[in-house]
Amino acid sequence: MNVRITMVGTGYVGLVTGACFAELGHDVICVDKDERKIDMLRQGKMPIYEPGLDELVQRNVVAGRISFSTDLSESVKDRDAVFIAVGTPTEAGSDRADLKYVFAAAAQIATAVTGFTVIVTKSTVPVGTNRQVFDIAKANLNPEAEIAVASNPEFLREGAAIKDFLEPDRIVVGVDTPQAAEVMERIYAPLLLNGQVPFLTMGIETAELVKYAANAFLAVKISFINEMANLCEAVGATVEDVAHGIGLDKRIGRAFLNTGPGWGGSCFPKDTRALLATASDAGVKSLVVSSAVDVNNQRKTDMVSRVLNAADGDVKGKKIAVLGVTFKGQTDDMRDSTSLILLPALQEKGATVVAFDPSNPHEAAALLPGVEMTRTAREAATGADVLVILTDWMVFKTYNFKEIASVMATPVMVDLRNMFSAAQAQKNGFINYISLGR
Incomplete structure (x- = not known):
């Protein structure tokens, strides 16, 4: 059944969710006060990088199921549900989520809605916010x-968001009235037809906590396997085999047991901090999550020494080429990326840092001053003393690394994502190959 939905905010969550709701057959208006974003969307241009999103949006624009506006008041009239999908960044000077955008949206929505409307918080918010x-x-x-x-x-998941929406592991809804529950069931009905997607209805506070608990647990898994990678290096074990061995245990699972340079992005860093702040406010210790955050912070700093070791302990006057600056592959999101720690640290030690990222993130120039962003991986590697693979872009697996090695001053690879093997690197002409947990 068609539901009239307005999405307030066309950031990552709002735009992807709005487009997917339209794909389910609903009538969707996406609203944002940023006129530049709305103009781009009306022209068929995406303000974010997400595989398949441009085709999805265009298909639903043509079908008349999605439109874009800067007029919030007009866009929330006579709607069944209005979703708040605005940013909840970490509050300056604390670990708490800054909710001013959520509250401002709620006030503005309320003045303009007509009839019965469910105001749905899609933004990640602490317990009690709704x-x-x-x-x-x-x-x-x-x-x-x-x-x-x-x-x-x-x-x-950034890079797989459309699939995650249309083929979800579960749908979580927190409500306290039958009317709100009925509207939410109508919205998600097309995904529930085969009975295979769990639709979890629960109390509002519980639903709020589910999101934070999920992200914190995944962050813990990554920090854990990164600690195990360090131990593997010390005792001569292989972290991929450890991860495979424990991941086949159904109680553990293989997902999020890939070692790397530390987690970042729009969710894990701010959500773990916000959860710790909520626990502190409630007088509850959260030692596991706190330790995961500490391990992750140390992990990012430790990556500097990996590159230094590859350059014989000194990068002064040397050129370091970096492949990937986003926090992970298949996205242009640079929030809390390890690149924001690693690259400036190398510059401070006297290195010339040149980078390439397939998404060509528009924030790179502002966030990484002095780092030249090139158009190709080969261009970045030309004359380089060390090549660092920092982001796990799948497209890197298709590159001609033999050619890349041939244009380097010293063909040395530091693979911080374990995308390759020592044998592959040697075959492609690299004289030294450094990875994690092997």
Whole structure:
């Protein structure tokens, strides 16, 4: 059944979710106060990099199921559900989530909605936020309207977000009224037809906590395998075999047991900090999550020494080529990427750093001053003393590394994603190959 939906915010979550709702057959308006973004979307251009998103949006624009606007007040009238999908960055000077954009959206939505509307928080927010959203909305509510609130956390992986939405492991909805539950079931009904997708209805506070608990647990898994990688190096073991051996245990699972240079992105760093702040406010110790954060921070710093060792302990006057600056492959997101620690540290030690990223992230120039961004991997590697693979772009596996090695001053590879093997590197002409946990 068609549901009239408005998405407030066309960032990563809002745009992907809105486009996917339209794909399910719903009538969707995506709203953003950023006129540049809306103009881009109306021209068929995507403000973010996500595989398949441009085709998905265009298909639903043509079908008349999705449109874009800067007028929030007009866009929330006569809608069944209005989703808040604005940013919740870490608050300056603390570990708490900054909720000012969520609360501002709630107040503005409430003044303009008509009829019965469910205000749904899609943004990741701490426990108790939806109750505050309801209070703010009630205080500003249009007399002609009636509202309910719902928590509907997202579980989208950047680079695989469309698949994650259309083939979800579960759908989590926090509600406290039958009317809100009925609207949320109608929205997700097309995904529930075969009965294979768990639709979990629970209390609002519980749904809020599910999102933080999920991200914290995944962050713990990554920090754990990175610690095991260090131990593997010390005792002569191989981390991939360790991960495979424990990952086949159904109680553990193989996902998120890939060693690397530390986790980053838009979710894990801010969500672990926010969860720790919530636990602290509640007087509860969270030693496991706190340790995972500490391990991750140390991990990023340790990557500097890996590159230094590859350059015989000194990078002064040397050229370091870096492949990938985003926090992971298949996305242009640079938030909390290891590149923001590693590359400036190498510059401070006297290196000339040149980088290439397939997504050509528009933020690179501002976030990595003095780092030249090239158009190809070969261009970055030309004359380089060390080649660092920092991001796990799948396309890197298709590159001609024999040619890349041939243009380097010293063909040395530091593979911080374990994308290759020592045998492959040697076959391609690299005289030294350094990886993690082997």
